[in-house]
Amino acid sequence: MTNRRSYRNFTAVRPLPLDHPIRKLDNVVLTPHLGYVTAENYRRYYGGMVEDIKSWLDGKPIRVMSA
Numbered sequence: 312m313t314n315r316r317s318y319r320n321f322t323a324v325r326p327l328p329l330d331h332p333i334r335k336l337d338n339v340v341l342t343p344h345l346g347y348v349t350a351e352n353y354r355r356y357y358g359g360m361v362e363d364i365k366s367w368l369d370g371k372p373i374r375v376m377s378a
Contacts, residue, residue, distance in 0.1 A: 315338055316338045316339070316340065317336075317338065317339045317340070319333075319339065319340070319341050319342070322341075327341070359374075
């Protein structure tokens, strides 16, 4: 069985005009750019951010990027 649907959370034009042809396709699901919004990702992202801030305040920064 082939899935002939398209799931998109991005478009080349933002915001997508209301009369854009892709909006009329019944095999396309459009969502706002929220694919990353899960409880697990929030815990990982914000947990890492808190860890970064605490280590910086302690004078021992981690995950330092060099130019």
